[in-house]
Amino acid sequence: MCFFPLFRSKENRLTMGLPNASGDLSTEVEVDAFRRLFPLRFYEKHLLESIRPDARPLGRARETTIALALAKIGSTTMLAAIKMEVMTPSLETPDEGCIAIDFHMPPICSPIVRPGRPAEGAPVVAKQLSDTILSSGMINLKELSLVSGKAAWMAYLDIYCLDADGALFDTALLSAVAAFSHLEIPVVSLNDDGKIVLSEEQGLSDREPVNKEKRKINLSSVPFSLTCVLHKNYILADPTAEEESIMDTIVTVVLDSSSQLVSLHKPGGTVLAYTSAIQDCIALTRQRVKELQKILEEGISGMEVD
Amino acid sequence: MAAKPGSAPVTYSPNLGQKTRPPIFKDNDLDWVRPDGRGFHQCRPAFFRTGAVNSASGSAYAELGSTKVIVSVFGPRESKKAMMYSDTGRLNCNVSYTTFATPVRGQGSDHKEFSSMLLKALEGAIMLETFPKTTVDVFALVLESGGSDLPVVISCASLALADAGIMMYDLVAAVSVSCLGKNLVIDPVLEEESYQDGSLMLTCMPSRYEVTQLTFTGEWSTPDINEAMQLCLDACSKLGKVMRTCLKEAASASQE
Amino acid sequence: MEVDREDGRSQNQLRPLACSRNILHRAHGSASWSQGDTKVLAAVYGPKAGTKKNENPEKACIEVIWKPKTGQIGKPEKEYEMILKRTLESICILTVNPNTTTSIIVQVVNDDGALLPSAINAACMALVDAGIPMKHLAVAICCCVAKSGYVILDPTKLEEQKMKAFAYLVFPNSVRSVLPEGSLRVEGEPIENGIITSVTHGIMSVDDYFYCLERGRAASVKLSDFLRRNLQQQSTDSSKAG
Numbered sequence A: 001m002c003f004f005p006l007f008r009s010k011e012n013r014l015t016m017g018l019p020n021a022s023g024d025l026s027t028e029v030e031v032d033a034f035r036r037l038f039p040l041r042f043y044e045k046h047l048l049e050s051i052r053p054d055a056r057p058l059g060r061a062r063e064t065t066i067a068l069a070l071a072k073i074g075s076t077t078m079l080a081a082i083k084m085e086v087m088t089p090s091l092e093t094p095d096e097g098c099i100a101i102d103f104h105m106p107p108i109c110s111p112i113v114r115p116g117r118p119a120e121g122a123p124v125v126a127k128q129l130s131d132t133i134l135s136s137g138m139i140n141l142k143e144l145s146l147v148s149g150k151a152a153w154m155a156y157l158d159i160y161c162l163d164a165d166g167a168l169f170d171t172a173l174l175s176a177v178a179a180f181s182h183l184e185i186p187v188v189s190l191n192d193d194g195k196i197v198l199s200e201e202q203g204l205s206d207r208e209p210v211n212k213e214k215r216k217i218n219l220s221s222v223p224f225s226l227t228c229v230l231h232k233n234y235i236l237a238d239p240t241a242e243e244e245s246i247m248d249t250i251v252t253v254v255l256d257s258s259s260q261l262v263s264l265h266k267p268g269g270t271v272l273a274y275t276s277a278i279q280d281c282i283a284l285t286r287q288r289v290k291e292l293q294k295i296l297e298e299g300i301s302g303m304e305v306d
Numbered sequence B: 001m002a003a004k005p006g007s008a009p010v011t012y013s014p015n016l017g018q019k020t021r022p023p024i025f026k027d028n029d030l031d032w033v034r035p036d037g038r039g040f041h042q043c044r045p046a047f048f049r050t051g052a053v054n055s056a057s058g059s060a061y062a063e064l065g066s067t068k069v070i071v072s073v074f075g076p077r078e079s080k081k082a083m084m085y086s087d088t089g090r091l092n093c094n095v096s097y098t099t100f101a102t103p104v105r106g107q108g109s110d111h112k113e114f115s116s117m118l119l120k121a122l123e124g125a126i127m128l129e130t131f132p133k134t135t136v137d138v139f140a141l142v143l144e145s146g147g148s149d150l151p152v153v154i155s156c157a158s159l160a161l162a163d164a165g166i167m168m169y170d171l172v173a174a175v176s177v178s179c180l181g182k183n184l185v186i187d188p189v190l191e192e193e194s195y196q197d198g199s200l201m202l203t204c205m206p207s208r209y210e211v212t213q214l215t216f217t218g219e220w221s222t223p224d225i226n227e228a229m230q231l232c233l234d235a236c237s238k239l240g241k242v243m244r245t246c247l248k249e250a251a252s253a254s255q256e
Numbered sequence C: 001m002e003v004d005r006e007d008g009r010s011q012n013q014l015r016p017l018a019c020s021r022n023i024l025h026r027a028h029g030s031a032s033w034s035q036g037d038t039k040v041l042a043a044v045y046g047p048k049a050g051t052k053k054n055e056n057p058e059k060a061c062i063e064v065i066w067k068p069k070t071g072q073i074g075k076p077e078k079e080y081e082m083i084l085k086r087t088l089e090s091i092c093i094l095t096v097n098p099n100t101t102t103s104i105i106v107q108v109v110n111d112d113g114a115l116l117p118s119a120i121n122a123a124c125m126a127l128v129d130a131g132i133p134m135k136h137l138a139v140a141i142c143c144c145v146a147k148s149g150y151v152i153l154d155p156t157k158l159e160e161q162k163m164k165a166f167a168y169l170v171f172p173n174s175v176r177s178v179l180p181e182g183s184l185r186v187e188g189e190p191i192e193n194g195i196i197t198s199v200t201h202g203i204m205s206v207d208d209y210f211y212c213l214e215r216g217r218a219a220s221v222k223l224s225d226f227l228r229r230n231l232q233q234q235s236t237d238s239s240k241a242g
Helices: A030-038 A041-046 A122-135 A169-181 A241-246 A277-306 B112-123 B149-161 B192-195 B222-255 C075-091 C115-130 C157-162 C205-242
Strands: A064-067 A070-073 A078-087 A098-104 A143-145 A150-162 A188-190 A197-198 A223-232 A235-238 A247-256 A261-263 B046-050 B057-062 B066-080 B088-097 B134-144 B173-180 B183-186 B200-206 B210-218 C018-021 C029-035 C038-049 C061-067 C100-110 C138-145 C151-153 C165-172 C196-199
Touching: A030 A041, A030 B112, A064 A169, A070 A169, A078 A169, A078 B134, A122 A169, A122 A188, A122 A223, A122 C075, A122 C157, A143 C100, A150 A169, A150 B134, A150 C115, A169 A247, A169 A277, A223 A277, A235 A241, A235 A277, A235 C157, A241 B046, A247 A277, A277 C205, B046 B149, B046 B222, B046 C038, B057 B149, B088 B149, B112 B134, B112 B149, B134 B149, B149 B173, B149 B200, B149 B222, B173 B192, B173 B222, B173 C061, B173 C196, B183 B222, B200 B222, C029 C115, C038 C115, C061 C157, C061 C165, C075 C100, C075 C115, C075 C138, C075 C196, C100 C115, C115 C165, C115 C205, C138 C157, C138 C205, C151 C205, C165 C205
Parallel strands: A098 A150, B088 B134, C061 C100
Antiparallel strands: A064 A070, A070 A078, A078 A150, A143 A150, A188 A197, A223 A235, A223 A247, A247 A261, A261 C196, B046 B057, B057 B066, B066 B134, B173 B183, B173 B200, B200 B210, C018 C029, C029 C038, C038 C100, C138 C151, C138 C165, C165 C196
């Protein structure tokens, strides 16, 4: 694994002068002080001009890259990894494997996370990810079966946030999808003790592997998401951490590749969402799904060339 | 963590059979090759890069073979624990592992001592008096453990501190040596570490030729110690140059 | 369309509602809420001096503690806590008592479907009972989408498991005001049409979601009438007693 792409697109934080509305703030220092003292007014002045402090139009997401299972949206960075272990399937579902999803925010990712005490939002994102991935039907759990009733795969998906700058769920979901699309399942066979072992390592290559045709997981109806921040009548797509903290109404829409709604998550917030705003968020997500599909395909084919 | 609540099935990894190697290092076993084909006194190529994490004050990423770590530095900032006034700044270190860092899932967490060793290795190099009353937090995450984790974390942390603009006397470079039978191998990989008879880690400030930390474990003879220390010192000065180049590159890139 | 429900309800029929307030003596405000067999108890403590962690010189802080019926709290409960906290923050006027913390403890007595909406309704009534200043009430409802596309309201646990998707929706209560009609409209829509909170689970089409919204809104009017009657009734009771 190589982590070079971590550095490819270092965000160029534009310290733009404010638009005309505040021509009296001449120097960059004063702009910065204004931004810190009156963050909401600073943003509202930008919104009036339909632009954001990082020079994005309101509806545009940040630059997004995927390399293996490393996803980056703006400077938010997520690394996902899947570890396949063997388990005995439960009696109710003898032909199904299992996926255990966890989301971690180690102290390196943000100044607000301290060691020893897990980040407040992490279990909530973990739950949302787990709900989204499992209910989207992206992965058919039957494909994770090895020997009916005896053995099945348990896929441990762990997502680590390496850099937190808003839209954590979106980036985490993207890295999870990328991890599953790169997953290669090792060839295994049943040894004499009834345990599943790697075929090559145990010198059992003469024995019939139990998962000859199940080396890749088929992904159907892949979910993609877009988080938006609502403020007054404005809708800001793909917020940064600063935007999320200043404007507290956050709407996350998850659509799958056939435009079905997987999740529409709006936990409170000062702004009430009317039908038109919800429709706008869904329309923005539809657009974003197309972008993300393309980025994911490029990410996968790019790796195959290497 | 479990996808189905209430049921936490017992799982096992399919590659439970550890590769059974022939016992290595008999007296005449001098033509033994290291798992990655290196010479006994040859370090892995080191890759360093600063500025991996935007939300931190400073950060660095290091990759030596399959050992990959990220270190973020936050601060100087308000001390979280309500402590007495202090003329000098405080340093707070933490090292953690990802669940997929080690071959067996979730086994990387038993390195509690690494946090305090990182602290001790860095403390001597930082001008703590330049940030009184405040704390600098150094947090490391081992993405993949491939051997010599702690030395890599320490070197990477000193780069991250430099990236954060924390005043230091010099960069801190760290290298470890494993003793396998009669042989000394530098910068051991995970497999070699699991067979070692003894290990020595040295952290130093290369330009000042000062050692900030020196640890031994296992069986050592005095001549071996001298040889190992000399090996480490030489390797540290080379590593220091690589780290310095990395900082220079970052500085010239930001000027453009 | 005729839909068979185990308990013989029609599609849009809610289970019998019951709510009583001021049931705990030590808490500053409390309420118990039941919809059919789902029953939740909520207690409010505060506003009290802000703890160091939650200190905010400009706003009051709301803290939600979820107590499940049995066992320890896990990720689902953490998520409930977060959603409840954010929902209550959006209906309370936080600037009246800056630098204070109000704790809401939610105890699940019995879970038979639509648990989170019941908890939101209970917490909201407990806040009223404690006299915490609020902009309006929150009315929560659960809508389920079946595989064949019909929508049922206020499902039991069994129905929740059988359905392909469900949505928890929270709306403001319908406001009665002396102000002229138009002033309570936002972009031509009455204020009670705005969504405070939406949480969905399972796959549905976008149209299904909007259909849920429509059904949920219609039901929320009934719910908010119930809340209004309940509040008026108990306040006259207490004035008689006083």
